Amino acid sequence: MSLAPLSLHKPNYLSVSNTLRSWLLTTDHKRIAILFLISITFFFFIGGFAAVLMRLELMTPHADVVDKEAYNRLFTIHGVVLIFFFLVPSIPGVLGNFLIPIMIGARDMAFPRLNLASWYLYLIGGIIVLTSILIGGADTGWTFYTPYSSVYSNSAVFTMAVGVFVAGFSSILTGLNFIVTTHTMRAPGMTWFRLPLFIWSHYATALIMILGTPVLAIAVLMVAVERMGVGIFDPALGGDPILFQHLFWFYSHPAVYIMVLPAFGVISELVTCFSRKRIFGYTFVAAASLAIAVLGFLVWGHHMFVSGQSAYASMVFSIISFTIAVPSGIKVLNWTATIYKGRVWLTTPMLYAFGFIGLFTIGGVTGLFLAAMAIDVHVHDTYFVIAHFHYIMVGGTVMAYLGGIHFWWPKMTGRMYPEGWAVFSAILIFVGFNLTFFPQFLVGYLGMPRRYHIYPEEYQALNILSTAGASILGIGYLFPFTYLLWSLRRGPRAESNPWDAAGLEWQTTSPPPTFNFEKTPIVTQEAYAYELVSQEDDLPGRPNPTEGEIPVLDAPPQEDQP
Amino acid sequence: MSAHVVPIRVYMRVFAALMVLFVLTVAIAFVDFQHLLPFTGAAIINDIVALLIAFSKAALVILFFMHVRYSSRLTWLFAIAGAVWLAILLALTLSDYFTRHWLT
Numbered sequence: 060m061s062l063a064p065l066s067l068h069k070p071n072y073l074s075v076s077n078t079l080r081s082w083l084l085t086t087d088h089k090r091i092a093i094l095f096l097i098s099i100t101f102f103f104f105i106g107g108f109a110a111v112l113m114r115l116e117l118m119t120p121h122a123d124v125v126d127k128e129a130y131n132r133l134f135t136i137h138g139v140v141l142i143f144f145f146l147v148p149s150i151p152g153v154l155g156n157f158l159i160p161i162m163i164g165a166r167d168m169a170f171p172r173l174n175l176a177s178w179y180l181y182l183i184g185g186i187i188v189l190t191s192i193l194i195g196g197a198d199t200g201w202t203f204y205t206p207y208s209s210v211y212s213n214s215a216v217f218t219m220a221v222g223v224f225v226a227g228f229s230s231i232l233t234g235l236n237f238i239v240t241t242h243t244m245r246a247p248g249m250t251w252f253r254l255p256l257f258i259w260s261h262y263a264t265a266l267i268m269i270l271g272t273p274v275l276a277i278a279v280l281m282v283a284v285e286r287m288g289v290g291i292f293d294p295a296l297g298g299d300p301i302l303f304q305h306l307f308w309f310y311s312h313p314a315v316y317i318m319v320l321p322a323f324g325v326i327s328e329l330v331t332c333f334s335r336k337r338i339f340g341y342t343f344v345a346a347a348s349l350a351i352a353v354l355g356f357l358v359w360g361h362h363m364f365v366s367g368q369s370a371y372a373s374m375v376f377s378i379i380s381f382t383i384a385v386p387s388g389i390k391v392l393n394w395t396a397t398i399y400k401g402r403v404w405l406t407t408p409m410l411y412a413f414g415f416i417g418l419f420t421i422g423g424v425t426g427l428f429l430a431a432m433a434i435d436v437h438v439h440d441t442y443f444v445i446a447h448f449h450y451i452m453v454g455g456t457v458m459a460y461l462g463g464i465h466f467w468w469p470k471m472t473g474r475m476y477p478e479g480w481a482v483f484s485a486i487l488i489f490v491g492f493n494l495t496f497f498p499q500f501l502v503g504y505l506g507m508p509r510r511y512h513i514y515p516e517e518y519q520a521l522n523i524l525s526t527a528g529a530s531i532l533g534i535g536y537l538f539p540f541t542y543l544l545w546s547l548r549r550g551p552r553a554e555s556n557p558w559d560a561a562g563l564e565w566q567t568t569s570p571p572p573t574f575n576f577e578k579t580p581i582v583t584q585e586a587y588a589y590e591l592v593s594q595e596d597d598l599p600g601r602p603n604p605t606e607g608e609i610p611v612l613d614a615p616p617q618e619d620q621p
Numbered sequence: 622m623s624a625h626v627v628p629i630r631v632y633m634r635v636f637a638a639l640m641v642l643f644v645l646t647v648a649i650a651f652v653d654f655q656h657l658l659p660f661t662g663a664a665i666i667n668d669i670v671a672l673l674i675a676f677s678k679a680a681l682v683i684l685f686f687m688h689v690r691y692s693s694r695l696t697w698l699f700a701i702a703g704a705v706w707l708a709i710l711l712a713l714t715l716s717d718y719f720t721r722h723w724l725t
Contacts, residue, residue: 270706301717305710305714305717356706359713363717369718369720369724370724371716371720371723371724372716372717375713376713
């Protein structure tokens with residue numbers, strides 16, 4: 060770092076050094092977030108490419124693009140890559156890593172080197188999975204159901220399972236770091252009930268990561284062991300195949316909440332900022348995150364209603380599954396109440412937030428259909444289920460992820476994205492998403508099963524609609540990729556607080572210095588003091604940025620980057 | 622982190638206790654309660670005793686070797702949470718296995 064006392068250009072975390080070594084050996088949580096951003100984007104496009112091939116194949120009822128063996132490998136790649144290497148680490152790895160220390164007023168994570176180790180484990184796991192794809196890929200689906208995966212499949216299941224196993228430890232380390240950081244690194248005055256809801260939801264996510272992921276690791280390890288001839292799940296060797304499903308879903312159902320709880324956190328920040336209002340029912344929204352984390356562990360059997368599981372166990376799982384709609388509903392209703400009578404500022408992040416609320420609600424309500432045993436028996440393993448969880452994961456998590464990336468892009472990079480293009484692509488993604496997945500509810504209810512590359516003629520019209528939507532969605536995703544890269548060099552310089560937001564992360568410069576704040580901030584208010592921020596604003600339109608009073612004592616002075 | 626210094630004597634005693642319990646586990650495995658006791662289903666006592674010994678050994682390791690005994694209440698909370706979550710996994714999985722034959 061050069062000493063230049065008269066310079067206005069103080070080094071930020073990006074400009075402080077630019078060697079490859081300074082990136083690969085960094086312990087700065089913000090740089091690790093950028094490493095995650097680059098690598099999860101890479102895996103997003105790999106998993107997305109598999110989806111493109113699948114949708115092309117499904118345009119006609121016959122096998123035109125790929126045969127059945129290749130199709131099985133495609134949906135396995137799509138599931139494994141996008142779940143374990145995109146959705147699970149997406150918001151925690153990028154936005155969580157970047158924002159958690161800044162939001163609580165800390166210099167870094169509690170364990171910076173463990174944080175870097177988490178990225179390396181993710182990368183090693185990812186490389187092992189890519190290797191598995193290159194040597195032929197697995198054909199089991201992302202669920203690795205036994206005994207097919209452990210005894211009969213001739214594909215690269217072992218390699219794929221090892222990749223997932225390694226990536227699981229990345230997730231555990233991230234979760235551990237989030238929990239310890241939240242407990243020990245909060246700035247003076249940052250009490251638990253002043254924490255941004257983003258932190259609460261990441262805390263809940265981290266609990267699931269450390270309590271659930273080890274069970275997944277054990278389950279896939281057992282599959283690998285059984286492939287070497289030891290009987291665990293294979294009935295011929297004295298095992299029980301349903302035991303695998305119990306172990307797998309004990310992690311993988313809560314994993315849905317690993318994917319969507321961080322999204323809830325993002326939406327709470329977006330909705331308050333762009334409605335210029337305090338969150339409605341802060342305590343309930345925070346507690347709902349924890350309730351989801353706990354209840355999420357009690358419902359896994361609803362994936363197993365037709366597996367041969369005891370009908371009595373299924374009843375118990377069904378009833379508990381209904382209860383988890385309560386905390387989810389609390390969140391949706393509280394966001395709606397926050398927007399109600401707010402001064403809504405329609406920016407790109409807010410469009411994504413609106414998209415999230417609507418699509419997550421559809422995904423959640425169809426989840427209740429599936430929690431009812433009688434309906435589940437009818438639509439189990441059909442496109443109805445596919446549509447349901449894509450509404451949660453793509454309509455929910457990806458929407459929130461993109462909304463969050465746009466919202467915090469000025470903070471992360473010091474540059475603004477082009478608003479016009481961003482609004483256009485947000486709308487394109489919303490339209491493309493619905494056109495892709497709504498027809499799948501219909502075709503699934505009519506009985507089209509998942510995981511087949513061919514289907515009866517009468518399902519073709521709906522499948523063509525879905526493929527048309529997927530092409531719009533795919534192009535929609537290319538837009539942010541392009542203009543965000545463009546904005547790194549050409550975008551206008553961002554102010555410290557371009558949204559006039561109340562959170563602590565907006566009180567430091569954009570991009571922040573390596574240790575986030577020049578002086579440790581002393582917090583006197585919660586993160587949603589928008590009544591104070593926006594009393595003088597003349598909405599509609601953009602609020603007057605000069606009126607944004609800093610609700611924090613001793614925060615570093617706001618200075619506009621030249 | 623406040624490092625609590627544990628005298629080596631304590632570790633030796635815990636180790637000795639673990640070894641005694643280990644010998645006990647092996648010894649109990651040779652006792653067939655089904656033959657000793659008059660009522661049917663007494664074989665389950667073998668399982669119960671073996672599990673009780675195993676839990677005691679785990680508790681000794683967690684409390685002394687992993688220092689939970691000397692740690693804050695927050696650490697206790699997380700240690701207990703781990704045990705509770707294992708109990709959730711076992712209980713709800715067994716809710717399937719124990720009730721499968723009810724409906725035939």
